[in-house]
Structure formats: C-alpha cells, structure tokens
Amino acid sequence: MSYRHRVAAHGLRLTLLSFACASLASPAWCEEDPSATPQKVEVTGSRIKRIDAEGASPVQVLNRVDIERSGATTTAEFLSSLSSATGGLSDLGGNGSFAPGASAPSLRNLGKQSTLVLLNSRRIAAYPLADYSEVFSNIDTLPLEAIDRIEILKSGGSALYGSDAVAGVINIITRSNYQGLQLNASAEQSLQNGKFQAQTAALTGGIGSLDGDGYSVLANLEVYHRASFFWSDVIGDSNPAYAAFSPSFGTPSTFSYPGNVIGVGPVQGCQNVTDGLCLYDRYQRFEVVPATDRTNLLVSGRMRLADSLTGFSEVLLSHIESIYQSAYQPYGQALGPTIWGDPLTGGLKFFDPRGLPVGHPLNPTDEEVEFRYRFVDGPPVERTTTDQYRVLAGLQGMWDSYDWELAGGVMGGRTRDRQRGGFSDSGFKQVIGDYTATTLPPDFFNKPDGYRIGQPNSAAVLDTLFPTYGYTGTIVQAFVDGKITGDIARWDSGNVGLATGFDLRHEQARITPSQSLATGDIVGNGLSSSDASRSYEAVFAELSLPLMKTLEAQVAGRLDHFPGFPTHFSPKVGLRYQPVPELLLRGTYEGGFRAPNLNESAKSTKFSFEPGVDDPKRCPQAVALSTDLRAQAEALPKGDPGKSLLLARADSVAQNECGANISGSSLNNPNLKPETSRAFTLGIGLQPAARWNATVDYWNIHRRNEIGLRGTSDLLAVEDSLPAGTLTRGTLADDPTFTAAEQAQYGVKVGPLQSVRAMFQNLFQTKTAGVDLSVKGEVPTTVGPVSIDIDATYLLSYRAWSNARNGFGDNMVGRYGMPRWNVNLTGGLQTGDFRQAVRFVWSGATSLQGDFDDTTWSSAGCDENGIAAKDCRMKAYQRWDYSLSYSGIQDLVLGLHLNNVFNQRPPVDLRAFGFDGIIPPSAEDVQGRLLKLTLQYKFS
Template sequence: MSRNLKVIPLAIAQLVTAGAFSATFAATAMAQQQGADAGGQPMERVEITGSFIRRADAETPSPVQVITAVDMKNSGYTSVAEVLQHITANGAGNLSQTFSGGFAAGGSGISLRGLNNNATLILIDGHRMAPYPLADDGSRSFVDISNIPFDTVERIEILKDGASAVYGSDAMAGVVNVILKKNLVGTSISAEGGRATEGGGETTHVTFAHGMGDLATDGYNAYIGLEYRHQDPIKYTDRLGRGDWQSLDMSRHGGANKALGVITAQNTAPLTLSPYLLNPNVPRTSGADNSAAFAFFPGTACGSYAQMASGGCAYDDPYKEIQPKTENINLLASLTKQLANGWQADFKASLFQSQVRLPQGFSNFPSSYGTQLEMLSGVPPHYVAGTAIPAIRVPANYPGNPFGVPAILRGPIPNAPARNITTDSKAYRVVAELHGTAAEWDIDASLGYTRNNLSRQSTGGLNVPALNAALNRASNPYSVYGKNTDADMANIFRTVSSYDTSELAFAELRGSRAVAKLPGGDLMLGVGVGSFRTELSAPAMPNPDGYTNGAYAFGSETDTSAYMEFVAPVLKNLEIDGAVRYDHYSLAGSSTTPKVAFKYTPSDSFAVRGTLSRGFRAPGPAENGNSASSGGVGSASDAVLCPGGYRADGKYPKGTVIASCNESLIGLTTTNPDLKPEESTSATFGIILEPVKGWSSTVDLYQIKVKDQIVGGPLSGTPVRNAPEPSDCADGNGGSTICTPSIGRIAYYPATPINANSTRTRGIEFGTRYRFNLGDYGRLKTEFQYTHAFSYVMTIGGVAYQLAGSHGPAGIGADTANPKDRAQFDLNWEKGKWEVAGSMHWISSYDLTDPTSGQFNCADGGTMNGVFPTGNTPDYFCRVHSFLETDMTVNYKLDKQWTFHASVTNLFNKQPPVDVSTYGSGRPYNLSLHSAGAVGRFVNVGVAYKF
C-alpha cells in the first residue's frame, strides 16, 4: 500500500484496495461515438461547463465534477453552501457564514484549489450573478453561495480548470455552474426538520413546487418553486466540556488561560459577568495581592477579589455561537416555450433571500474612547477633533465608589440590550434566453439583470460619549444596577443600519456550427460577444455615536468581450479544442486569454486528456474604485509617547502616555487606480479509464500559477497621528494624571493594495465510480474522490514560501489553513422502495507553521493568538489532527406520491481537532474545515408528497 493510502482512514483504505470505487465526474461511456448512440440514432448535444459548443460526449478534455439533485438530497445537507464546502477541491480562503467577525459577515464563498473565493467564478445557468455587496477581508468580491436555492437545482457542474478563455475574469481556479430545473411537471411538497443531538441548531426546511405543461408533449413548461429554510443557532455554552477545542484555558498544557473572568499575568483586571470598580491610582502587579485596587458591588455574581483570584469569576460567554441563526426564503418562476422552427425561449425570475443574525457579545464599560476616525466616500479619512475621552470614569461621589477619586468601571453594562448584527440579503435575478438554429448555426442569446440588496442592522450599539456624560451627571447619574430612564436607554444604546447594493446586468450573443468535416467528425466553431456592467454601493455603517468609520466601497465598471472556440476531432480517437477571449474593462484595461486542450482515446477503455490556458482577474471596486477599510494590525508601544516600551508593573516614567505603551495599531487601506489584473497560467493532464462496463476512473494532475496577485500593500513607516489631546499620563510614581503631550497618539498607518505576490499550486485528483448489479439484492453505486496538493508556494518580496500542509497563509478568510489531502467516499444502495446513501468526508492533518508570518516551526506556530506565548507548544498541538465526518441518509418510497427520508450528518459525533493558531471561531478549532465536529451529530427527518 502506498504511503498516501496509509494516511487515509482504514475504512476507506480497505475499499480502495478492493477496487470498489466510483468516478467523481459525470461521465458517459467513453465508447459512445460522437453524435450517435450505440444504435446509430442521433444523440442530443448538450452544453458542458467550460465550453459554449454543444456536444454529445460529456467527458470533455477538462475535468468536470457533477453533483446532481439526487446527490444533494442524499448528502444530508439542506443548503447549497454546505454541499459545495464539502467538495474535495475546496481549499484555503473559503468563507463560511459561521465567521461572524469578518468584513463580509453573513456571506459564504467557495475557494477552488485554495486560491481564494475571488478566483472561483460562480454562475447560475451559465450566467454571472451580482457579487455580495461586502468584500471578503474588505477587498475580495465573491458571489454568496448561501442564498442559492436548494430544491430547484437540477445539477451543479464544477469545472476544475482555468476557464478565462471562455468566461473571462475570476475563473482562474475554476467555475461552479449551478443549473436550475427547466422542466417541472405536477405539484410537490416537502417538509423536513432536524436538530443536533448535543443541543441547538434546530432546522426547518419546507419546499413547494408546481409545474404545468411538458416541453416534450405540450411545447411549454411553466413552474414556480418556493423554499423556506430556518436554522436556529448553536451556542458554545451548548458544548461545554466536550474537549480542548472549545476551551479557552490552556494552562494545564503549559499555555495561557484566556478564559473570561480570570486574572492572568497579561490581564490583572479581567472582564467578569458583573461590573466592578478599579482605583486608577493603585498599581496592579502580576502575581501580587491587588485587592486594594478593587471594589465590588454587593449582591453581584463576582462579589470579591478573593473570588476573582481563585478563579471563581470565570464564565463562558453566553452570546458566542458555533453557528448563527439563519433564514432563507427562495422564490423562482420559470417559463420555457418551444417556438417555431425548433427555437426555444426561456424566462426565469427569482428572489433569493438570506437572513443571518450575528451576536456581538456583551456591552462592556469602555476604559477610554479615542478620537473618532471618520470614513466617508469622497472625503479623505480624517479624525474628528475633540471626540476623544481620555478615560471613562465615574466621579468620586458616585454611589458605591469607596476610593475618593474618579474610578474605572470594568465589566458588562447591566440591563443593556442584546448586541446583534442582522444581515438581510435579497438577490434578485431576471434572465431571458433564446435558443435555436439559423443557417446551420446554433444560436444562444441572453439578457439578464441581477441585484443583491443587503440591509444590515446593528442593535444595542453603545454610544460611548452619551454613556460617559450620563455616568458623570451631577444629579441622578446613570445607575449601574438601578432602573434608568427610557430616554437614557434610547440615547446610550442605539440601533444603526446600512443599505448596500451590488448590481450586474449582462447581454450575450453566441453561435456555433460545423464548418468542416474532419476524419473524426465535424469541426465545430463557436463565436460570441458579450458585455456586462457592475455597480457597487456599500457605504459604511455608522457608529452609535453618529460617526462613520467602517469599510466602504463604491464603483462601477463595464466589460466588453468577444470570444472564439473550436472543437476539432482531427482523428476518430483524437480531439483538439481551443479558445481565445478578449476582454476590455473600463477601469482595468484589456486582457487576452487563450486555451488549448486535447483528448486522445486509443481504445474504448482508455483516454488521455490535457489543457493549457491563461486566466485573469480584474480588480474590483474595493481595490481600484472608491473605497477604504481599516483593521487591526497588532499592538505595540509608540516609540515617541512611550519610549521605554510596555512595563508589566505599570511604573512608567513621568509624562509617558500610558495608552501608547500598548497601542492597538490600525492599518487604513485605500484603493489604487494603477492596479493591474491578476494573471494566471493553468495546466491539467490526466487519464480516463473504463476497464469494464460500469467502472470508470479519472486521474488528473493540475498546476495553477497566479502572478501579480493583489494584496494589501505594506504599511507606511510614518503613521498618521491625531492632534494632541489630554490623555492619561504616568506621574512617575505608578499612578496617572491628565496631561497633553506635544504630539498626538498614532491614528493609523496608511496603505494601498499592490500587485505583489504570486502563488503556484500543484496537485493530483483521483476519482473512480463503480456500479454493482446485485440482482435480488438491488443495485450498489460507489464513488471515491481524492485531492492531494503536492505544493502550494506563495512568493512574497522575491521569497518563496511552501504552504502545503501548513497553516498559511494566515489572515485570509478566517485563517483557513492548507491541508494537503481531502477525500470523499460515497456509497449508495437501492432496492425496491429503499435507498440508503452514506458519505465519508476526510481532511488530512496539517501543522501550525506559516512561513509567510514568520512561523517556521512549532514553537513559532503556536504564538499567533498568544495561546502558548512562550513558544512551548506541546507536541500534541504542533499538528492539527485529521478529521473524518461520516454521513448517512435513508429514503423510503411508500408509493408514487409519498417518500420518507431521514439523515444523520457526523454520524459518530466526531469532535473537531484542536487548532491553537486559528482565529475565526474565537476558540481553538478551525471553523472553515471542522465546523461539522463543533455542531456534532445532526439528525434530520422529512417527508415529500407529489401529485
């Protein structure tokens, strides 16, 4: 057995050695003669993703995976996003709705080959969709796959090859084409519901579809489909005690204790479940008795310093969630009409709505309030003078303050309303298509308009100046525990909202025909022209204090294109394909992208295929339009205002601006109109085997190299500073006083995106399918898919970093990591009224290193989030263990009308492996790869009725 097979779980390995597999690709028999079936009758020619020329042979020179509606139903999942995120070609940079803290919170994207979600083109019925209005990491545009309907999908075709020569920008890593149903007859109703056996996550999924007319007999078909899906949240408090993956206390392993409410060397005044007071003039020293600095309110959950010091004030945040509350409503109307002379018209209109509630945790008393950075379109980012509050304090005479000096409030604000961000995404789509034949040309014409309206609402936001003023009123100040007036509550806790839109309109005209006879068949030529226009309007959401300082992006761009392709069966067993496309972007300039491919079939049981192509990705409005985004880039001491650096004992020299000794640094990125498009070169080479009828296999090598990748440019070495304002300064005796330094605190470090990096990834994909006829015991179908990355090399500043099997590149899409191997094994058995389907999804282990972030060994790798700050990461955590998810579905067809089904995902309740370097979940596990483990076993049952 090979070394690679040894790392695959034993259950899969045994099946591999037995040869009981299936192909990942929807392959028709290779023995089919082009244009005719075995009986010599003309075969229907269809369009396969990756080419606009209709063909009879579904096994193209490019590797294409097909997921049918039956496959989706048997997966046990109830959303397109869940299905796509489990495919083996999905890699680093994918985005999940569970990442509540991202720039594009609420959206979900797929990343083929780990090249990020903006290098994967998402299509519906071969046409583009308007992207999600919010960009991933503030810069990468992507199509939100969480609001694509589930029940009206006929199939999903995944092209795992560069396809810019046919589709243009964004198809460097491949294409996902979601194909909706064209012919639906009768009425069907289905309902299903499920929940996690560990608690939480209740899901309801209801569908209704009604179709009239049959294309074959009536010449038309019209249908409507309505789908509703609701998912309740799963909280971390539902999973307490399940293992280290959900623990914030790594002290028992020699690491840091990051649990809430616990005193540590880094945090001598932790946030607890109840507020308390701190004396700012009493220094606190790690490991010492600091009780003189604390004052607790009577009757609170954390009522004394002794209780805090002993760990009795520790708690788990009841707001943090493993998966959020979501709701989807999808409505699709379709009309397909046969016209005279073989022409056909197709109209589709749809509304796909996705709502997500993302909790933001407690409203805590802030310790200070810095000068507000205001970011508005058309105005250079600027700080608003006079908005800084040096320290949020209660006065010396505040009820319960025993210190005789203004005191610091720590902890949550009692009775504060819940803090949530709710996103409501509505994707509108209207498309008209016309297909037919004229003068021996197969003609396809289409017009379409798509729009994504995103409403965001933030509730319970804290207006810090209003809170500070209310706490310091001379009479009737804001009460920590008493009842406060409705006017105070409305002024201090505010609801703010924003409205973002993304639009895309397109027009396309294509034609193809046979232009000559070759020894292997007709030489087919395809030509086409098209244009699409995108517009983005994504203003920043205002703060509760009235200032606007979030990311914003505005812009519009028009692409005009022309393309040509050919399919040349130069011999009966040799096909050569080619394509070239020209695109002109109004902002990014022009690109010409060619592609050539071949398929050689020396026998009915064996074929060789390969492709070579160029690709590109045009910069989006968030990169070269009118946009800005800010984000944390770490913390450090200000060499000017805190020349001695951070001191754990707090005893700074007189005049030191204390807050500048541990400054949270902000990077502010604005756009760069001089950006060039990213460019790629991709190649595949593979074989197709069908040694016996019903057993087919494919092996494909791939390589994709992307250059001129658009990344955030280096931060300027000279920061932009605020104007000098009164600040907390050291008095030289361990206490503080108010002073106004001669220079302002650091505001931000400016940066712009640049064309800098390059990435090259190489790998292999293996797929095999086998169908067994078991006679009286039914039929058995097996499928196996395996993807292995030989390398994933990112070059930054001329230095190449190998990231395959590592945690890099960090900072992209919730730090998703780069495992080398993913595998999926599917088993489907049918007999009479019964159908049983099982799937195993396996993700290999990976280590904590990320050379792009200076983490070259395990000791470095564990320090990313301060879990093991001394670099002493235990061997057990140096490598994130592999993960195997097992799913099962059972269908029982009672009669022609009634079908019952039940499914279980993560059947064996496998827990996620510990990952101490990831950050997206806030816990030491990787939410992009191992969320199924955090959710746990999930049981779903349902019924469908057709009439």
C-alpha cells in the same frame, strides 16, 4: 465521470449510458431512449455542444443523488464539502464581517473572488455588500431543491467565461421539463445537546412539456430557518484540551454587571461575588450559530414560438434575514485604549476607558479608581436583510445548421445592515462624560440625566449611548449576451465545431454607511463605502478540431474590455486523445484574469478594525505575566483583597497583547492592473470495466499581479524593514499592559500596536499544484448493486509571494490550513425500497505553522512558548456519515441522515484558539452527532 463515445459501436454506448444513469448523469440523460439518436449537450468548459461528456477540460458533475447522500441542507453546505473546496465565506461567521448574511465558495485555496459561480451558465449578481474589498456571489440565494446538477470546471475558465474564473467555475444547473407537484421538507438537530436546529421546506411544481405541449414552466419555492443559541448552552460539551491549554477558558469575566470598583469591591446588587469580585458568565452572550430565515423563488419557462424558435425566461428572487447577537459591551481601563480610523480626517481616534473620579458615590478614595463594567442594557444585535433578483429572457433557434441564442436581463440586490451595541463617541461624552479630561469631573458616570450604573436607564439614554448604525448596499447589473454554435466544416476525421458569442454588461455598485460610521463616531468600528459604475464588453470564440479520429483539439480565446485597462486576451488550448474506448488522455493550457473590482480601483473609503492580533513582540511576554499574576493570586489566602486585584489584572493582560485591536486604513488605487494567471492540466481517464470509471488530473496554477493589502501578521513579521507610518505603535511610557519594571523583567522593548495603513496594490503571486482523483463504479451483490464514489484532492504545492523575501515563501503543503489530502469516499446500496449510503470524509494532518515568517507557531516557537510538539500540529480530520431513505409508500419518500456517526471531535486547533482563548474555534467541536430527517411527497 462517464464518457459518451460516438455511436459507431451501439453496444458500447448502451454500457456507458447505463453507468452514467447509475452514477452521475442528469435525469434527462438517463431517461433517454437508447435506440434514439444521441443528443448533443453543452458541458461546462466548452460552448460547443457534443455527445462526449468528457472533454479536454476536467469537469466534475454532481447530481441529485450526490446532493442527497451528502446530507447537505443548503447549497453552501454542499459545495463546502467537496474535496477541491477550501475556505470561502460562511454566513455563520458574519458577525463582525463587512458582508454579513452571505456565503461564497472558494476553490484551490485561491479565494472567493477567483471562483466564478454561474446559474444555468450565466453569472449571478454580486452580493450588495463587499467583504471589505472582496466582491463575490452569494450562493445562499440558490435553492438546493431546485438544482438538477452541479458542474465544476477545475481548470479555470476565463477563455470562455471571462473575469474571476482563475480557480475554476461552479455552474449550477436547475431542473427543467419537470411535471407535477412535489413537497420536500427536512429538519435537523444535534443529538448531543439538542441545538444546531434548522428546518427547510420546498415546493416544486411544473407544467407542460416543450416537446408535447409546446411550453414548460417550472417553479420552486424554498424556505429555510436556522435557530440561534449561545456558548453557555454547550460549553460543557467542548473538548477538554482547550480548558487545559488556556487559563481563561470556561472562566467568568470580571467585566461584569453591576460592576467592580477595583481595590474597593463589587458594586452593590451583584448576584455572583467570588474572591471579592463581581463575576459575569461571558458565555451567555457568545453566539455559536446566528439565526437566519431565507426564502428563495425560482421560476423558469420555455415556449416554442415556431418550428426553430423557442423563447425562454427565468426569474430568481431571494429574501434573506440574518440576526447576529454579540457580547454585551465591556468597559474598563484594563481593556486598554481602542484605536480606530477617522474617515473625516484620515487620522486616528482613541477611546480610552477611564475609572471612577474622585467624588463619585462608588469611589471612597482620593484618586481615580479602576472600574470594570458590562453594559447588559446595551442591545448588541446586528440585523441584515437582503433582497436579490435575477430576471432574464431570451430566444433560442436554428439558423441553417447553427444553434443560436440571444438573451438579456437585469440582476442585482439591496442589503440593509443595521446594528447596535457599540459606543457612540459623542454619545458617551454626553451621557457618561468626557474621558479625555486630564482630571475627571465628579459627575463622570454620574450625570443627573445620564447613564446610571447598575440601574434602569431610559430608552433615550440608551439610544444616545448605543445608536443604530450600519450600511446599505445596492448593486444593479444589466446584460445582453448571445452565442452561435455549430459545425463549420467536415474533415475526414470528423466535424469542425465552432462557438462564438458576445457579452455586454453595465454595473452600478454603491455602499453607503450610516452617518455615525461616516463620521467615525462609533468606537472601534471600521468603514467601507463606495459609489461607482462601469460598462464592459467581451467577445469569445471556440473551435473543436478533430485532428485525427482519436485526437481532438480545443482552441478558445476571449477578449474582455474593462474601462481603464487595456483589452485583455485569455487563450485556451486543450487536447483530448482517446486511442481506445477504455482510455482517455487530455490536457489544457489556459490564461486567466480577474479585473480589479470597483471597491479596489474606484473611489472608495475603507477603515477596518482588526481584532485578535497576536503581537509577536509583546504577546509571549504578556502570557508570561498573566501566568505569574494568577500564580501569585493562588498563593494568597481566600478573602485577601490583593487576590482580586491580581486576578482582575490577569484576566486582561494576555487579551490585550494576544488579541490586540488594531485600526487599519486602506486606500483605493486607480492604477491597479488586472490579476492574471496561467493554468495547465494533464489528465487520464480509464474505464477498466463496465460500470467503472476513473480520472486522474494534475493541475497547476500560477496567479500573478494579485491585488491586496499586506496582512498585519506578515507586516509584524518584518516590522523592522517597513517604511515609516505603515505600522504605528504607542510609547512604552504610556504602556497599558506592562509597568516599567515589568517591561525590564519580561523583555518588553516596544509599545503597543495601534494602527496599520496601506494601499491596494498588485503585490503578490501564488503558485499551487495538485492532483484530483475521481473513481466511480458499481459492484453487483446478492442484496443489490453497491456504488463506490471517490472524490479526492492531493495538494502538491502552495507557495505565496513574500515581499520580505522578494521571492516565494515555503511550500505550505502540510502547514496550517493546507492539508495534503482531502478525501470524500461514498458507498451506496439500494435494496428494494431502501437506499443507503455511507460517507467518509478525511483531511490530512498539518502543523500549526504558516509561512516561513511565522515564528510563533514554528516548532521552535511552540517550544519557546511551552507548547508540546504534539499540540503544535492539528491531527487529521475524519468523519463518518450515514443516510437512509425509504420509498415503499406511494408518492412518499422518507429519509434520515446521521452526520458524524461515531461522534468524533474535530482536531484541536490551538492556533485559532489563541494563547488565552475563551471559546473553541469551531462550532463543530460541540455539535456531535447531527440527525436530519427528510420527507418528499409527490402530489398525484
């Protein structure tokens, strides 16, 4: 980051300004006349306008050049590439989520609810659907081409910005005072398989100049499209390590169409019969990337109303439609019972797949026989449509020597999520039969007007069996805010600056499930519903105190009042010491908080369905049994009927226990307290030479009273110490996976998992610390200046609270999901009309183990499960990108970006893949090189 020092030394200011323009400053700064009086600007982390861009708080500033060099197509993609970004939510994984069709960033491994997103220094509306209980801002609504720069406050910001700013603040600043008309277009595609296709077009136009014409208007319209495809198109490109680890990888499924009558044979009409079984290519309906269409419109304007009075307005409109396609519904006794919550009674519901009854045309035996089927005429599609908006207007002016601003507006949105593909419990009984009967009637799966196996079925039957269900979410927030800032005193060491203001808000949020979800009629589906509102208010103040000419203090505080909680005070103290122009020392201390959201504290209903749970008391035994069954099948000659029975059973045994489906219910808690935090930073900034700057900032965050539910994996690790009713298991007598003899042989001592029940509580704490490193500079060469940009985060510690230990867990650094290093290194070169950049992305290696209670993926656990030490960890991630642009044609700029130049695979992740994995855990595994072509045309 560049430093804007006071202009006592004019030559020093010229040096710094030239570096800022070359590396990170906004276009408005770069176009400034060096001989003019320097303008004060407001930088995220302080409400007081100042000449110095570097204040007491560490702020990372990223401009249009940084965005273009990254090759990012969307705002979410760009933010996820930063070294401080960790996890977050992506619309790519929306299928099965409570908040499909949205993306949200996360900083410092502290989650999307602790990362505050601002647009032009004001909040944006929350996404209408909560991600189960988490409320967040959807950054897919923010058009990338409209962004002028992004400022990231990495020290927390509750003292100035209020709730949710525990991990930091991302302030997205859009263009202003733009004149002309410009078209931007891009298209990308994988060079490895022709997939991963996305296209973007954006039109940006501006008229007027506030200084010259007294008004300015900017409009940006961005359209984005992403195509869908399935794993069957690319499974051959996957890492061979996954196939070597899992016996199920790449294999077809015995849950097929027109089906298998186990012990009898495949149903007539099957197109793929192997070893006496009808097989189905499961990969043809496993989606890699969902289809998405987005249209975002941003219009902003400013008008001078008087010499010291300016009016401004802003309109943000967004329409997003995402389509998620899922695997066709499988059916069969080997899948085991499905358990889910009954919202009407609060109890459990069970769907137990049955076989074909005696007397059924496909059952020639005198007993019920196992039947495996796949409903390929079921329509497993989820369509999510979201409309969001933010409309505001305000006034800016001068009163005496003070700048003031007053604004008001409304923002919100509506999301309509509709899907099909899940069984209706009542519909199943109507068109197929009552599976709860002790003895199945002969017309089970053979009703005169019901569902017909392997035959065309009417729309009426399919609508009864697979009804449409989903959610409608709405959120509305009205606000009025204001602030005033200026110098209130003059000391010998400088001016004392003051900023103070207020924020008044009222929000209403409602999530309404369809009737079938509200009554628990959709087999295996969870429920999230809420209807609540609240008003809250805040006041803040900030002082800039020049203690000496070289030492400045920042003191800030904010009072937030939310209904049901005591007024919360968030303090901040910062120091900035600059003994010489080339050296800056700084530090901050700040208290932060997050108020419980309406889904956590207000009346709501939540039932979840958690798939893919590894049961530590049954999964290893199931893997061993599955392996033995396959070995027995291989020993039998081809055509032996016992071979198909063994393979069919092996296909489902491990999936039942290493990917168990668990029902969960969560209760809201009106007695929740706000989450609180304290954070401090210590940093140093250096300018060792002209056009070279470096900053090193240590950060430390301790978050308390964290609101949450104890995770299923954590509960399983301490199952024996839990209160009765927290975890529910079936009995060994009704074990769907192991026979009594197998229970004894493999040491199975508990029944299958069924459900988890919990209430939101202030349960946890998190401590994390690390160091951020930023280096920016420029080296002159004979072919042109070469710019260097290093953005790195070194994680020192991350510890989560454990109720089982009644203390903090292990330091997670170097463990799963917590690499010690995240590094982005970018080098740029401009020669004439050509601009080139090379980008290196690197993350350190980690083990596969989680916290201390993760015995499955510890070194001993891997050894016990037959996983080699080299496979019990993830290697370091690394990727090289290259970009090139050409501006030698008037009004036209052409560019390309090559992502993953050397076609390197991401490291193998066996933990995410699972013991009996079927698809790679990351789509990047099959993406390969990705080529993006861009065009920019300025209309004369």
